[in-house]
Amino acid sequence: MRMQTSPVGVVAGVIAAVSLALFAAPALAETAPSKIDAADTAWMISATGLVLMMTIPGLALFYCGMVRKKNVLATMAQSLACTMLCSILWFAVGYSLSFAGDGPWLGTFERAFMRGTTMESVSPLAATIPEMLFMMYQMTFAIITVALIAGAVADRMRFSAFLWFAGGWLIVVYVPIAHWVWGGGFLAKAGLLDFAGGTVVHLNAGIAGLVAACLVGKRYGYGTDNFAPHNLSLAVIGTGLLWVGWFGFNGGSALGANSRAAYAIAATHLAASTGALTWMALEWGIRGKPSVLGMISGAVAGLGTITPASGFVLPWHGIVIGLIAGAFCFWACTWLKLKIGYDDSLDVFGVHGVGGATGTLLTGVFAVAMLSADPDTPEGVAGLIEGNARQVLIQLYGIVATLIWSGVLTYILLKVIEFMVPLRVSQQQEIEGLDLTQHGEALQ
Amino acid sequence: MKLVIAIIKPFKLEEVRDALVAVGVHGMTVTEVKGYGRQKGHTEIYRGAEYAVNFLPKMRIEVAVPTDRVEKVVEAITTSAKTGQIGDGKIFVTAIDQALRIRTGETDVDAL
Numbered sequence: 001m002r003m004q005t006s007p008v009g010v011v012a013g014v015i016a017a018v019s020l021a022l023f024a025a026p027a028l029a030e031t032a033p034s035k036i037d038a039a040d041t042a043w044m045i046s047a048t049g050l051v052l053m054m055t056i057p058g059l060a061l062f063y064c065g066m067v068r069k070k071n072v073l074a075t076m077a078q079s080l081a082c083t084m085l086c087s088i089l090w091f092a093v094g095y096s097l098s099f100a101g102d103g104p105w106l107g108t109f110e111r112a113f114m115r116g117t118t119m120e121s122v123s124p125l126a127a128t129i130p131e132m133l134f135m136m137y138q139m140t141f142a143i144i145t146v147a148l149i150a151g152a153v154a155d156r157m158r159f160s161a162f163l164w165f166a167g168g169w170l171i172v173v174y175v176p177i178a179h180w181v182w183g184g185g186f187l188a189k190a191g192l193l194d195f196a197g198g199t200v201v202h203l204n205a206g207i208a209g210l211v212a213a214c215l216v217g218k219r220y221g222y223g224t225d226n227f228a229p230h231n232l233s234l235a236v237i238g239t240g241l242l243w244v245g246w247f248g249f250n251g252g253s254a255l256g257a258n259s260r261a262a263y264a265i266a267a268t269h270l271a272a273s274t275g276a277l278t279w280m281a282l283e284w285g286i287r288g289k290p291s292v293l294g295m296i297s298g299a300v301a302g303l304g305t306i307t308p309a310s311g312f313v314l315p316w317h318g319i320v321i322g323l324i325a326g327a328f329c330f331w332a333c334t335w336l337k338l339k340i341g342y343d344d345s346l347d348v349f350g351v352h353g354v355g356g357a358t359g360t361l362l363t364g365v366f367a368v369a370m371l372s373a374d375p376d377t378p379e380g381v382a383g384l385i386e387g388n389a390r391q392v393l394i395q396l397y398g399i400v401a402t403l404i405w406s407g408v409l410t411y412i413l414l415k416v417i418e419f420m421v422p423l424r425v426s427q428q429q430e431i432e433g434l435d436l437t438q439h440g441e442a443l444q
Numbered sequence: 445m446k447l448v449i450a451i452i453k454p455f456k457l458e459e460v461r462d463a464l465v466a467v468g469v470h471g472m473t474v475t476e477v478k479g480y481g482r483q484k485g486h487t488e489i490y491r492g493a494e495y496a497v498n499f500l501p502k503m504r505i506e507v508a509v510p511t512d513r514v515e516k517v518v519e520a521i522t523t524s525a526k527t528g529q530i531g532d533g534k535i536f537v538t539a540i541d542q543a544l545r546i547r548t549g550e551t552d553v554d555a556l
Binding site: 066226227228229287289291293294297333334335337338347 | 488489490491492493495497
């Protein structure tokens, strides 16, 4: 006996119910005085495109190149699913709950379906670009965070269960944390520095991935069968798209076409390059050959780690942070994973979890006040190197809060989903491959 | 009639083909196969995960020849496929009971 509820149908029903409730209530939205800047808007539109590209096809390719041939399409389907589903949910309620209203725990429904917005509306959090654009930009972050988790459960998660997970996790885990850190919630009020998502995106997805990997269980044949990547060239192409797209991810988090964006991009790029070099060097020394997979892993490690720091630190700090990232993530993916014995298929925890936490902490070390100086806070925020040791503790606070919320709620969510549909495909389906069994398709 | 089956290193295929044409063989079937004998495989490492690849890619050539030409054919293959390194391959000769050209219906030696 099998439950066959359509996740898409239920989600649609929930949205319909919510929207009926919402449109019955008067609009509470207040709009800030419009000072929409053409340059900022132009850059942020581009940045939005760049970050969406990071998921489709960046992450899709990055991941699918590393799985076995029989699961390539299914892996891409997970990135597509996140894009399709999370976009709608974000527009419906996600953005509003994250970024409208500044309660400590959660936003309000005042911007559900972007109601109350006009072409002149701006969010107080991004006062020089249209609010519709700010919503879209933040949407691309939400999408990729969910899509990242898929890597941990690659090769074995049931597609229907993944859809439930994608929709549920966005609302229950991503939205609150995004609000806490970026939407004026308690972490923002505590002074947590997270420029583009060390906690909200990388640590969040990393912990969720670890929990999911442990709950879903190891792949059949893990440790004995040949799980060699189907086509690493796809993964390299994906890395390129991710790397370039990250200019929009970190550069765009400046929310303006300005010098800070340029500094963020510089730090980002240097961290990626150094991370790649470091991983490559370590592998060359320890294993005898510099692998391509190592180079791209190091690059992504560097990129993920610099993410929270990118707009707060000097570009040369990017080199230092990239070096630490490359080394630490290399250790996590090659030693820690094997030692503890979890099957995080594509190293979501090893790269994004470890990288995100490390980067968030290092932001507290390397933050330079000059970069965060603006009309509202002319002194900017300094880190340890400029005498503000307390910032490191605040960063730690943010890391722990994210870890706990993401870890616990991911666990609960997966357990709830498990009541409705098995998280994993059957062993026979896993052997045959997800492409054929979940989607009825195969690479020829 | 005999079926000569040769397992050779893939890069030797064109050389073997030319040698066979030179001794009057104008048709063959080629399959990409994997195998091993005394030649060991290699190890691949992906982010800390090591995989031993024991099967090496080889080419399998099958030619059907009249019995009186077998020796020449085997010699041609041996000379052209040989590198002197481990993994050069093997040749097997088996008997063919029947042969038929599908288009014309010619049988046995006329079909070769």
